[in-house]
Amino acid sequence: MTARAQPRIVIESLDDHRNPSFRAALRLYNRIFPAKEKIDHRYFVELLQEKRLGLLFPFNVHFLVARSGGRVVGLATGSYLAVVNMGFVGYLAAAPKTKGSRIGVRLRSRLVEEMRRDARAAARPDLDAVMGEVEGDNPWLRHLVSRRGALALDIDYRQPSLRAGEPTVPLVLYLEPIAAPIRSLSTRRVRAILYAIQRRVYRLRFPLREPTFRRVLRSLENRRRVGVRRLA
Numbered sequence: 001m002t003a004r005a006q007p008r009i010v011i012e013s014l015d016d017h018r019n020p021s022f023r024a025a026l027r028l029y030n031r032i033f034p035a036k037e038k039i040d041h042r043y044f045v046e047l048l049q050e051k052r053l054g055l056l057f058p059f060n061v062h063f064l065v066a067r068s069g070g071r072v073v074g075l076a077t078g079s080y081l082a083v084v085n086m087g088f089v090g091y092l093a094a095a096p097k098t099k100g101s102r103i104g105v106r107l108r109s110r111l112v113e114e115m116r117r118d119a120r121a122a123a124r125p126d127l128d129a130v131m132g133e134v135e136g137d138n139p140w141l142r143h144l145v146s147r148r149g150a151l152a153l154d155i156d157y158r159q160p161s162l163r164a165g166e167p168t169v170p171l172v173l174y175l176e177p178i179a180a181p182i183r184s185l186s187t188r189r190v191r192a193i194l195y196a197i198q199r200r201v202y203r204l205r206f207p208l209r210e211p212t213f214r215r216v217l218r219s220l221e222n223r224r225r226v227g228v229r230r231l232a
Ligand SMILES: CC(C)(COP(=O)(O)OP(=O)(O)OC[C@H]1O[C@@H](n2cnc3c(N)ncnc32)[C@H](O)[C@@H]1OP(=O)(O)O)[C@@H](O)C(=O)NCCC(=O)NCCS
Pocket: 032, 090, 091, 092, 093, 094, 095, 098, 099, 100, 101, 102, 103, 104, 105, 106, 108, 140, 143
């Protein structure tokens, strides 16, 4: 008896929101993420329009889809933050039916490859690090810290609100070194990173108007360096 061949998984980077895979990816996004974690679809449409018009350089954004047998079975989004030469992982999702086939893992590593390419295009030798926001008790965070030398930054990090009137969300900001190991960061660099996330990922016009952002900057005032926090 011959085993039925698994359809091949193809990862594609989208640069046009009119691509049918984009609509299919949004349907998957809607199914996977709870309402409080979702951002308005227009956010992705705007980003792809800016990308297609070449307006982002030396910054960049990525919207990756994984297709299998003509169906979209995964998506990953992220931004390259040229000012700090780091990538930021936004959303990552795999269709529940594909569990165990490591589609999420493959999407994430392709996202990192895209960001390394962005770094070289911006005349850097390599990408310094990849960042992301996770719950403090997420096992994936432990995996990153113990197996990949990631730093769970010792700051009072909050994800900006995704919709007007919603509260900010306390999360851990991790930083996974790519080009070379990193043990700690200067406070100045952490400030630049936080500001770049507010401006470029969350697209806030005036981050300093946000009380929670001002609070985290104040908490950095008397520190020279930022290291790792102890995980719960
Ligand atoms: C996270 C997710 C994309 C992983 O998909 P996957 O790779 O296809 O999952 P698999 O079951 O095949 O493999 C598990 C692998 O995913 C890794 N993983 C678990 N959580 C992860 C995360 N948040 N980000 C990246 N990888 C993750 C595991 O470490 C494991 O890899 P390892 O064996 O190298 O340790 C998937 O579980 C999912 O869609 N979850 C719901 C959405 C979500 O929570 N996304 C992450 C935050 S945006």
